[in-house]
Amino acid sequence: MISSYKERIASRLTLVTSMIILVVFGVIYFVANLTVIDTIDRELGLETDKHKGQIFLVNGEIRFLHMDEWEEMEHSQIQLNPIFIEIVDLNGKSMDRSPNLRENHLSFSPEKSAKKEAWTLRLGASEVRQMQIPLITAGKQEGYLLVAKSFDDSRELLNNLRNVLLILYPGILLSLFLTMRYLAGKSIEPIQQIIRKTNQITQSNLNERIPLAEANDEIGQLTRSINELLERLEASLNREKQFTSDASHELRTPLSVLRGTLEVLIRKPRTAEEYVEKIKTSLSSIDRMSATIDQLLALAREEKGKNLVKEELELITFLEEIVDETASEQNRKITFQSQSGIPIYLKANEKSLQLILGNLLQNAIKYSMPETEIFVKTGLNVGTPYIEICDSGSGISKEYLEKIFDPFFREKEAVDQLIPGTGLGLAIVKKLSQESGIKVSVSSEKGKGSTFRLDFPNS
Incomplete structure (x- = not known):
């Protein structure tokens, strides 16, 4: 089943946001876990530094600088965030331990003592964080001091944080999806209005338009x-x-x-x-x-709007051939003038350009007297090639200059004078010019003649 557009928008936005929230929750949990562990490790470091100067091994016997520190309640009881201490020899054999360890022993790991690195382990039913340092007397290492601190409260805190985040996550996603769905629906309301209005427009009322809302969005x-x-x-x-x-x-x-x-x-x-x-x-x-x-x-x-294949041609030679051929066929005086001292090269469709020039020359011949001269001019205007076909014929009224390119349009005067034609020649000229990117323009004065100009695009 294909879902609606607003649901697809809501789903995509929710998916992206869910990934972002998942990353944020992961970062929160990671930072909290890192902070808790760093706090406990700092406390363990302080504890080891304190006992490091109070416990000594002399000839295999334990000596305490302050015996009362060893007998503190936190070393005797397992409640109230206790500190666990154990003294071992170089081989890890326990020499003494705090009473709150009871029958348990801390983990022995000589390789971690040099780095003063802490690690987490299970101690009976509890979880502790432990650190191990060497005991040195008179420059000689006699054994190791193992210090641990309960991790149960911190673990409970982290587990609670994890559970809260896991419970919040689906709730946030659901509320986010519903919110996104509602906002997406509100956002596409203008599109739905456009659809309704567009569906009402048919061939019979094609003049109707869709009301414009915000102009810039x-x-x-x-x-x-x-x-x-x-x-x-x-x-x-x-x-x-x-x-x-x-x-x-x-x-x-x-x-x-x-x-x-x-x-x-x-x-x-x-x-x-x-x-x-x-x-x-x-x-x-x-x-x-x-x-x-x-x-x-x-x-x-x-x-049909077919694409015209353009090839490079030399315009002056091309026009000379067309002018000579047309003048010979029509038995009219047609003068070619080049206003450029250098060859003019451009890219154009040769057959299309021949048809354009043929129609313009035919019009110039039909609407001018046989004894008058027709001029075909070419040159460069700011580096852009152009062609002008000038005649001294009847000319075109100003009000008809915009209509002469419409199919079948002919001035009433031309029809009354029985001048042959179908009114399609200039329509073909305009269409071919548009296809070739040629700008066609006309200037005319009634009774004095007309000039059709073709401006070619930059090659």
């Missing part, structure tokens, strides 16, 4: 991203609707002309000249539909 960024996505979807859907409507209109017109022409032909017998004239009209309509379909297919291929 991650939820606000998510909301803005979704709203921007909805705007792009709405714009794309509107373009699709407009494209379908315009395509239907553009194809319906020549079809209507073709159908009307054929209907006229079959009403009654016609002369050969009339048949030829009507057939020419029909072929013209077919040519118009073919051109429209070809442009639609070209635009559709570019709408």
